[in-house]
Amino acid sequence: MTKYDPRQIEPKWQRHWLQNKTFAAKLDKEKPKFYALVEFPYPSAQGLHVGHPRPYTAIDVLVRKRRMQGQNVLFPMGWDAFGLPTENFAIKNHIHPAIVTKNNIDRFRAQIQALGMSFDWDREVNTTDPAYYKWTQWIFLQLYKQGLAYKKEMSVNWCTSCKVVLANEEVVNGACERCGGEVTRKVKSQWMLKITEYAGRLIDDLEGLDYIERVSTSQKNWIGRSHGADITFGTSAGDDLVVFTTRPDTVFGATYMVMSPEHPYLQKWAPLLQNGDEIAAYQAEAARKSDFERTELAADKEKTGVRLAGVHAINPATGKDMPVYISDYVLASYGTGAIMAVPGHDERDWAFAKKFGLPIVEVVAGGDIEKAAYTDIEQGTMVNSDFLDGLSVAEAKKTVTDWLMRKEKGAARVNYKLRDWVFSRQRYWGEPIPMVWCDTCGWVPLPEDQLPLELPYIEDFEPTEEGDSPLARHEEWVRTTCPKCGAAARRETDTMPQWAGSSWYFLRYCDPHNSQAIASDEALAYWMPVDWYNGGMEHTTLHLLYSRFWHKFLFDIGVVKDSEPYMKRTSHGMILGEDGQKMSKSRGNVVNPDDVIAEYGADTMRVYEMFIGDFEKTAPWNTASTKGSRRFLDRVWALAEHLLPQEGYRPEMESVMHRTIHKVGHDVENLKHNTAIAAMMSLLNEFAAKGATRGEYKTLLQLLNPFAPHITEELWQAIGCEGEIAHQAWPAYDEAKTQEDTVELVVQVNGKPRGHITLPAGAPKEEALAAARADEGVAKQLLGKQVVKEIFVPDKLVNFAVKG
C-alpha cells in the first residue's frame, strides 16, 4: 500500500461528497430528525483562523455519528456578512463592501470545505442577499406593526474629527480608534426594539431548556430581574421624583437623592436652579464618559457630583427635606434614572455621603456605619424607622411597600436591567430599514409587496459629515412617496445592525430558497426547533438573547410553532495563540488552518483540535503537538497492511472492543472528544501489541470516521469493504461484554494505598477483607495496630482505619 498522503486523498473525498450530495438533508418524516447548528461566521478579510474549526468539527463529529445511527440530520452553514469590519475594510482599501463580502465568503467557503465538514451546502444562506434580507425587513415590519419598534433619542459615540458615529469598540480610552481624535456623546434619534417587553419570558422560559448552566446563568444576570418598589418623592419644584429601589425597607434611612446627569427634569427645572453653570459643566463632563467607565470609576475613584441649589425633595416616610444631587454613578438607563441614597447601607451612597458631608442614618442594626456601610443585612432588624422598628428586613419590605401603596407614594415593581435594543446604525453596510417619513403621516412602514428594499449600490459609502448614513447623500434613493397618502416623503437612511440577520437565520436553513415565506410551514414543522446549538460564550447575552426574542415574537404572531428556537445550547472555549494570548493580527500569533492542512492534512487538524483539551475551556494552540495526532493517523494507516483475516473480535479483545465503543459513543454525545480520541489511541496501542483482526480494525475505522472522515473512507475502501464508511451503521456494543471477569482493588491503610488485590468481579466484603489482610504490604502496615474501621467499596477499594 502507498504511503499516507492526505494531499492526495482529502480533496478527492471532498469532491466526492459535494458531487454526490452525501450530506444533503432531505425532509423525510419516516426518520427522526436532528437539527444541529453552529453559529455561522462573520466572513472577515483575515480568513479563517484555527479557532473557527473547533466548534464546527466538534458538531460535525456529533452529526456524522448521529447519521450513522440513522438520524435525519440537518447541519447547515452560511454567512453573517453585513457589518462594520467589512465596511471599514472597504473604506480603507477603496473596494466596495459587496465585493469584499463576496471575496471573503468565497475564501471562507473554500477553507471550510477543505476541512471536510459535512455541511449541506445546498442550504447556504447569506444575510446580505436581498432574497434573504427581504425577510429580515419583513420581520422588522411585523415588529413595528405590533408596536415593538419605536424611535427614541439616544446618545451615541461621536468622533469630532472623523465626524462619524463610532461603535463602542472603536472608542479606545476615550479616543477614536481610527484617528485618535476626541470622542464625545451625540444625541440621535434611533430605532429601538422593545426586547424589555419579553424580559420576563426570556428568563422564565429558560427553565425547560437544556442550556449549559453558565449560559442560562449569564442570561438571567444580563436580564437582571429584581423585585422592589417604585417610591415617589415630592420635590420643591412641584414634580414628583420617582425612584426604583430593591430596598424599600430602608426608606427611613434615605437622606438625599441623586439623579443621573441626563435626567430630563434638569432642563425643566433650569429656571429654579441657582447653579446652572456648574450643573451644565458637570453634565458636559459626564457626557464624555461611557456608562461602563462611569460605573467602573464609581467604586474606585472619589465620588463626584453637584448639588442642585434651589430644589429639594421630601422623604415620604420621614417627611424631612432632602438635598438633591446629580452624579455620574447614577445611570439614566437603569431604573428611573434617579435613586434615593441610603448611605448607611449602600457602599456607593456611603462614599458619596462622606465626601459631601451628608447625614448617615442607621436603619438596620448590626454594623458600624461610622466605619462603613452595613450591607450584609438580610438577617437584620430595623431601627430608627418608626413603625418598622423591630421588624426583620423581609417583613419591613412588605410592610413599607403596603404602607406606601396606601399613601399612594409607591408600589411594588419588578425591574429589569435589560435595556431595549438600539436597532439603528448610521452606516452603509446593513439592511435598509423599510420605513418612510411623511410630514403628514409620520413614520409609515413600507408595504410588504415592496420588499426587499434593496440597499442601493453606491460608490461613496463613507459616512456623512453630519453623522448620518451614507445613504442620506443619495437623494434619488431617499426621495419617495408616502405609501399612505402619496405625498412626497423620505426613506429612513439608517440601516440595521448585524444582529438582525443572525436573529432568525436558523429558520431560513429549513427552506432556504422559498420566495413566498421565511420558510414553508411544512419545513418549519419538521425541522424546528434546533435540537443542538453550539456557539461562543461571547454570544450568550446578545445574539442568543436577540434571536430568542425574535423567535418568541414570531411565535406570538403565529409564524413559528415553538416558543423557543433552541432546545440545547453548548459553548466552546477559545483557541489561544501559542503564547497563551488571544489570537490577533496585532500580536502576530494567528495560526492559519491552511498551513496546518498543507503540512499535516485536514484529518490531523480535526483530530488535533478535538484532542487539544476540554471543549468548553480555552486551550492554547501548540504546533509541535499536532504531530502526535498525525502520528496516530499514520499508525492507523500502517496497520491496514498487517490485519489478521478474521471478521469478528477475538475473545481476549471482546471486552476492550465493547468498552471502547461505549466510551467513544458516550464521550461524543457529551462533546468529550478529547477522551474519545484517547480511548481510540489506547485501542490502537492494544492492536500494536496484540495485532488486529479485520473485524476489530473495521470497528476502529468506524469509530474514527466522524473525527477523521477522509482517511477512514480511504482505508475502508483499501481493505476491500463495500460502500462508503459514512453510510455504515454505528458499531453496537453489548453492556455485558464491557465487564472484565476479574477486577483489581486498591487496599489502603488510613487512606494511603498500601497494596493491590485481584478478585472476581462482585466479590463480597468478607472475601475482599481477607484478601486485603493477606497482602504483604498491607499486613506490614497493620502489624501491631488496632483496626478501628473497615471500609469496603465493591470492586474498588478496601480501607483500614487503624490506631496505635
Place this chain on the structure above:
RNA sequence: GCGGGCAUGGCGGAAUUGGCAGACGCGCAAGAUUUAGGAUCUUGUGCCGCAAGGUGUGCAGGUUCAAAUCCUGUUGCCCGCACCA
C-alpha cells in the same frame, strides 16, 4: 465596578463526580533500526531519595476512614459589559 469562568508534571490535559492523582498525547532520556534523519520501533519519565520511604492538584485552614473533587477564607489569571461579531 457588575456578571461569568479558570488554576493539576517541563507542556496540552485525564480522573467513572468523594475512592489508587497524572489516562492519552507532546517533550525529554536511553536503546534498536536505518546510507542518513527532525523518520520508525522499544523502554523509561510528577518531585525528593541509592533505597526503604516520603511528598504532591495556586495559597491558608476545615469536614471525612478517604479530598484535585465538599466547606470557609485568600491570591493570581482569562472572558463579557449592550453600536465588534
